[in-house]
Amino acid sequence: MTNAATDNPVDAAFTSTDLDDIPPTYVDSKATSTSVSAVKPVLTLSGSAASFTCDGRKHCSQMTSCAEATYFIQHCPNTKMDGNNDGIPCEQQWCH
Template sequence: MPITGTLRSWNEDRGFGFIAPTHGGAEIFVHASAFARDGSSPTVGENLSYELGRGRDGKPQAVNVVRLAVGSRPPRAPSGRETHKSQTSWVGLLIIALLLGTGGVWGYKQFSGWQHRKNLASQPAELSTPAPGSSEASPAAFSCDGRVYCSQMTSCAEAKWFINNCPGTKMDGNSDGIPCQEQWCN
C-alpha cells in the first residue's frame, strides 16, 4: 500500500535523500534508483508516494517512488543526445531528398537524350550535298563502322551523319541534336 510524504533533503552528488512521511514518524531513506529514470532530479519539498522496502543493510527505505505533483512520471526534458539525434534525422532526410532529386534530374536528362536520339533515328536521314569547293566528304561516303566519339570524326558533316544514322553514338553531350560542338560543329 503506497505511503505519502515530502522529500525533506536530497544529496544530488551521492544520489540519495530522506522523505518525511505525511502521517508522522521517522524519516525514510530514498535512493535515486527508486525514482523513475526520466532524466530529472528530485526536488526538495515535492510530495511523493512510495512503498516501504528494505535496503542492502536491512534498514527500511522507500521504493517505487512516484512524484505526486506530476503523476506517475514527471515530464521528460529532452537530453542533449536526443536533440542531436532529431537534428541528425532531419539532416539525413534532407540529404536523402537532395540525392533523390539529383538522381531524378539526371535520369530525366538521360531519358530526354535517349528520346531525342530515338526520334532522330526514326526520321529519314537528310543527304545534303556540300557547297561547291567545300572540303567536306559526301554523306554517301559515310557508313556505320563502329565509331562513336567525336575524336574519331574528321568533320562536322561526318559527325552529324553518324549521330543521325548510327546507333550508340556518344557525340551529343547536351542532347541538343548538334554533335561535337567542342571539336567540329561550333
C-alpha cells in the same frame, strides 16, 4: 528437382552450353525488318564527294568533320557525340 520417371532427386546444374540449343522466343512483328547490326547506311552529300558509313565509331575524336559527326548521330546506333542532347554533335571539336 526430381526425375519424374523414378521420383529420385536429380542434381540440376545448368551452364551456358545447355542454353545454346534453345531457340529464341522473340518474334519480329515485321517480317521484312533487318537487324541494326546488318544495316550499313550510306549517305552521299550532293555537291560533295563525302560518303559516310556506320562503322562502329562513336566518339568526336574519331570524326573528321561536322558533317560526318552529324551523319553518325542521326543514322548510327550508340554514338557518344551529343552530350547535351541538343542534336548538334561535337560542338567543341567540329560543329562550333
